[in-house]
Amino acid sequence: MSRIGVFVCHCGLNIAKTVRVSELAQFAATLPDVVVAKDYKFMCSTPGQEMIANDIKEHRLDRVIVTACSPLMHEQTFRKVLSASGLNQYLLTIVNIREQVSWVTHDIDEGTAKSKALLNGAVNRARLLAPLTSRVIDVNPDVMVVGGGIAGIQAALELANTGRKVYLVEKNSTIGGHMAQFDKTFPTLDCSACILTPKMDSVMQNKNITLMTSCEVSEVKGYVGNFDITVKQKARYVDHDKCNACLACTEKCPGKGVSEWDEGLVKRKAIYIPFPQAVPQKPIIDRDACTYFIKGKCRLCEKVCEQKAIDFEQQDTFSTMKVGAVIVATGYDLMDTKPLVQYGYGKYPGVYNALEVERLFNSAGPTGGKVTMRDGKEPQAIAILHCIGSRDKNNYEHCSRVCCMYSLKFAHLFKEKTSADVYQFYIDMRAAGKGYEEFYNRIIEEDVKFIRGKGARVAESADEPGRLIVEAEDTITGKFIKLPVDMVVLSPAMKPRADSKDLARLFNLSTDKYGFFMERHPKLAPLSTMSEGIFIAGVCQSPKDIPDTVAQANGAAAEALTIVVKDKMELEATTAMVNPASCCGCQNCVRVCPYGAPFFKEDKGVSEINEALCKGCGLCASVCPSSAIIARHFTNEQVLAEMEGLMEF
Amino acid sequence: MSQTVTPFLEMSQAIMEAGGEALKKCYQCGTCSGTCPWTPITHFNIRKLVRYGQLGLDGIEEFMWGCSTCKFCVDRCPRGVELIDIVTAIRNVYSGGGMLPQSLRAFVGSMSARGNPWSGDQAKRNDWAKDQYPLYAPGTEYLFWTCCTVCYDPRNTKLAKATAEILKLSGVSWGIPSVEVNCCGESLKKVGDLELFDRLKSANRDYFKANQVSKIITVSPHCLAAFKKDYGEDYEVLHFSELIARLVQEGKLSPKKDLGGVKVTYHDPCYLGRHSGVYDAPRDVLRSIPGVEFVEMERSREQSMCCGGGGGGLWMEKLKGERLSDLRIEEAMATGATVLATACPYCITMFEDSARTLNVDEQIKIKDVTELFLESLGINIDEPVVDTCAL
Amino acid sequence: MATSFKQIEENLKTEAGKLLDAGKVSMVLAYGRGYDEKHPLPYVARSLADVDGMVFNEYCTANLARYLVRYPRGTKIGIAAKAADSRAVIQLIQEDKVKRDDLVILGIPVYGMKNAKTDEAIDAKTTCGLYNPVIYDVLLGEEVHGQPVLSPYEVLEKVEAMGQDERFAFWKKELDRCIRCYACRKACPMCYCDPCFIDQNKPKWGEKSPETGGNLMYHLTRFHHLAGRCIDCGECSRACPVDIPLYLFHKKVAKECEEMFGQAAGMSIDEKPALINFRVEDSDKILE
Amino acid sequence: MLKKTTVQKLSDLAAGLMEKGALIAPVREEAGHNFREISDPAAVDLDFYNTLLSPKSVFFPHTEDFIRYKTGASIAEAVCVEPDIRPTVLFGVRPCDVKSFEIMDIHFTGTGKVDPYWAKRREAATIFGYAFDPNTPADPADFYSTLGIGAADPEGSDVFMIRKDQDLLLQAVSPKGEKLLSELPSLSDASADDQKYFDGTVAAGRTFKTRFTCVEAEPIAKKFEDLFHNAAFWEKVSEACLSCGACTFVCPTCYCFDICDETLFSQGTRRRVWDSCMFTDFTLEASGHNPRTKVYQRLRQKISHKYSYHIRKYGPISCVGCGRCTRNCPVNIDIFSIVNEAMKA
């Protein structure tokens, strides 16, 4: 037998206008197990809360029903009242007679009748509620950061500076990411390397950071506070513990690989460091380019290495880290513009993509910072085409956000380094950001030509062989433009890393249709994910510029810290559990759970649920044929009883 | 002319209601107009047309007839705007007010009175066949849908016969429709007469139903696109080039006669290519013919140029210098080809006119892929062609 | 030409004998003599001596896969399996109730199995219409070819053609007969829950008394639990003492599942049961 | 008193009986014949071997409501359900099934505690027994003669019926039967030939053989006591058993039941529902403990109860050899084969 108290709120006239609240309270009093039923003007007010608290004591209530607004409004408020009165907070039931009754009808008879039915269901359900308690678990204080671009570097440094131990996992042989490829950064035009490399060095120097380059995450187990993450160390064929970074090997190496850092514009050695400021500044061997691996002999590097650091037998190795939280900051790729045949990328040597152009400007780049094209000539006329694949239903619907600004930056650098005429073909100029509009104005004054119309086609000039024709409509005059240029720069869409969906699977993240990681809430939880304890930062979430990326990285670091700063944490109480006596061992629960919470105990032939991983959705309970799974707070009995109550009147 | 305009949103609304719903999606980036083959050579500007439509501005009627519905812009549009629907809707709204250009009046009149665009006598629709070919009856597998143009236009009756002859050899069960059928109405729809289009469509559908038609072969890509997109029932529709390609692949038809090293280029009809996604079948057919050296033009497949005959263009006069077909002929000749092959009676008509007015009709021949294929089968149906276009 | 029942029986004895003799399995599930010819009994041979007791004839309809879950995980078992039975084995492997490696499947290609009560052939009527086992290690006869290819769903025509009211009346009449002996679920190779949902008091899904409400709840829910898992062996209906044509409902659900999800139960050990699986591309049309 | 009618005029007899009260008789149904209350006299059908379900449900229905109550209300407000008991004619019961009533009486009335539902129904009923035909072989599943029951035993019936070609001979056995027979105008008096035929058939029924030979109860009871701990024996004989309840629900002498509370909204009913010792949860205790989790334990219980405990406690074997359990077993387990096996073990 329960002792139920029912408290009907008027919400001023919000409810009372279309529900006869006193009649409802009287009705409640007739229901089995209801020992007190009252109505009051504002139940959520202090006197209202006090009334409930007093009645809990006076009538020794063991269940409380508040008949008021949506549980999404005040469930927490009234739960606190119960807690404060010594009653388990889960013994509260809210009946939503405002949003779902009084506000959606004008008819007081209908409103009252529906309220009675809902209340009757609530009484049925309340009777079966059980007190629930949250479990407390230990939290591992370390953090893993996946991705060593500017976002990952920033987050790792922030966390390390608070004294946390950080594992920074980078797929490539150096950290730095795309930012290391840039020459200047908009709108201030400061040198990218100058602001990035000190940070890269700090990572190297920081004793709290374990830098793991040429590494990939291969398995993720566990849950918030207690992740076990297995990382694959890819074979480098150079023992970095022995290597003293003399780089004699790279000089002697006859192998030729394609420089990723220079976007394939030049070759590099088979044993190499990606660029002079790489961190760590120790070489690796590119198996596909190495003469020894291809032809079976050479080993010149081995001969010149005094440290005996070359190890052709090296294998991939795996190690498992224990961490409490994870930040994923895996960045982006540029979309491949070759399939957009109308722009001739890959067909005409004069067509470049944005990252290639970044390298052309860079003094450490393939041309030593001079703007010369593949044929060695300096361009006389240059067209920069915006929105290639961005804002495009046929490719990527999103605006890549940074292209307008870097295109302006390109225009400036072209003006600075060449005497070429520079044209921008754009749809809308997006310069929202601190100092951005000012930068736009500055570029306008540098006499860059702006053509408002999306580049439609790039063709070879019939009259001047080797030159290119850009076709577009200048929508301002309505005239069709055929512009002869020497160089075309495409500003392609930014897309998530090709393996972002694999990573999403590993970490149980959801992605949008292109593979950008989904945040838990676009506004209120932009750095959290649906997986507790895993945060995202930078372009892997959506395209953004460096300032925003850095801000996100700091934010993600702070979020991760809120978890690992405590040594204990409380878990969801409304989780599922298995009644082993009823479990038939079908493992449906194991197969369906998106969080991997249920697992099968082979020896007992039954499933169990790791409550730390359970989010309480109840899917397992509904796929359990023998009803062995109890979805706490939404048990089969509770739902059935509520349904029966709702259908009675 | 006053430079002040006032947006007239009722008109914009009317366009949207007539099927131009996509108006509102356009953000005026200019991809369409930059892509449109007309922009460089005429005053027609598809982006402006949409802009005028968005605001319901006066003057729209001045350039609404410029579009030949080649679908290039639709495929490129980053917003997924169905520009052809907008053009059709605008034409529907404005031509409802009697703004049909002179050259289209005969076209629409003939459609209305005789059910075909060529002022042909309906009873004589099948005269080209001279009773040599079977009529479709329930139980037959394929309906060979003869386009009005191949029934009435003397140049194109050759195409009808070529097709029929190949069908005779193919071993499939087929028949031509009786004379009671109407034009598929595709061009009529693009001209904006949606009401008349619906009338023709439902009459044809009644014929299909009465005769239990489920599989249709068309010779014109325009009919193909109409049946696929507008007729709304589950017919299996094939372009004839697809059927030949299949029969060749299955070994049921094999070209024998060597055409002696003739250099052929192929023009993708907009309605076969971009509208229906058929690019490979006609090329496969050409490649199957012995003694054909096949060359591509610079703009081919998805990038193909338009002949200008779609969207009612076939029936509209264009000034010299404003004809896409002239440009296309030049492009074809630049490849060194002596035969420009295509797979659409409209394209054939447009190109033959251009070749004649450009005085190159000796240097380059215009042929349908079907005709070339028939030649390679060693069959000659050439008869003296009397140019007595009914128009 | 199919192998004769007598020959299959001989082959069964030979192969079972070999397996037991070589110690490859600790038991062979097969058929043994019942109280008369028409009533053979599921039979377990644990030694070479037991093999002699085996029989096989047209009345050996029982689906022996039902017994697999009774033995401890890891028991090496030989099992005689006809077409539908082999599908049950596959389905149990999919559900990880048995391991493929623990089984030696003695496949029986056969047609013309009969219902002992009616003496009718059951091939596609109450079972799935296949003649040859889908999976086996040893085949106890030649594969059956040349028999008519029967759709297992043809028998549905009559019930599918009924209007909603008529169909409800039909099922009400059939299900009201139910005496809740649970032979259906006990004969079912896929019903291995213990306790069954209907046996529970918390929650009480349906009443235990054999009346309309509880009967409907029991059967409808069971149809759902078997959706995408029922391999159409027809055992539930054959087991039913009051002859409720449960197979019709199961077949209908199986047919719908095949149409909606593009997979049939028990056809491949690499699949997941359709209802504990999804595809992002699943159409909302299936809800219409 | 021997009366007669013809099979053709069976419906007249049925109509006459219906005037006396409820008539429960075999009718043809999809799955076989069953006893049903008759509303159309033409529905009575004596062309059957034996009914699918036993007639025990006439006196001991599958569900029996005891009390009704309102949830949340005081127990004092609960209302007893008065069973609807009317004079009844139970028509066409085979001798083995008639015998089953006698065994069931032990439990429902014979042990001192009288079950009023059973007792009142039994009292209100007049039983028309119906002989098997001793000239045709018995169903292979039957073994009533093995248990000493004749194919045409009038004992236990109020009226006993024997089919003679197209005639139906009706012999009053009890005063209740005699009274009823005399009140049925559709019957005519039987001839001396008929009487001879009737007596002959009863006698032939006594020597009629079903399968197996006659058994003595005592040695069986003893044997099963000895076998109780022989798990190997029970595991072997239960290997095929599915542990469904088909055998117990069709059995005329199984009488186990469960008391259930069924509620809908705030209306509750406490009722008696048949249960089966073959079900896993039959012996499930409130603590969660279950003494019979294995199939063999349950089968051992069922068979030992019928062939051993019952003999020890009440005398007779709790089985009448009607063969229903064997006929309806989904896997063709034959109870008497197990008894034979046990005797050999």
Added chain:
Amino acid sequence: MSFEPKILGIACNWCTYTGADLAGTTRLQYPQNLRVVRVMCSSRINPSFIFKAFQLGADGVLVGGCHPGDCHYNTGNLYARRRLAVTKKILEFSGMEPGRFRVEWISASEGNKFAEVVREFTEEIRNLGPQTKFKIS
């Protein structure tokens, strides 16, 4: 008196229940025949809930969940879609009118759609009349 159907709604907490709240916040009017049970996810819905609801006398049952792809628990509604589709087929084959059971994806921002669906569904059930087939009397 005209027939007032009883409709049981089962709504997921994150989308449809919130959408229903939004319908209230924006004061959209809809019929009062629907009584909603809140569950955390549409995947929580056991098919037997639906059968039970009809036995309890529901004239119609409406299930609401997040749009596929938007599930708060990633994939819950994708399982639910399959399971409820089968539930629907079973109801239909048992003889229940197909219109009495409906599944709708209603997001937290679709208060309008919620109200519209309730209006439409209530009307449909009203036209179908009282549900007597499953109802236990």
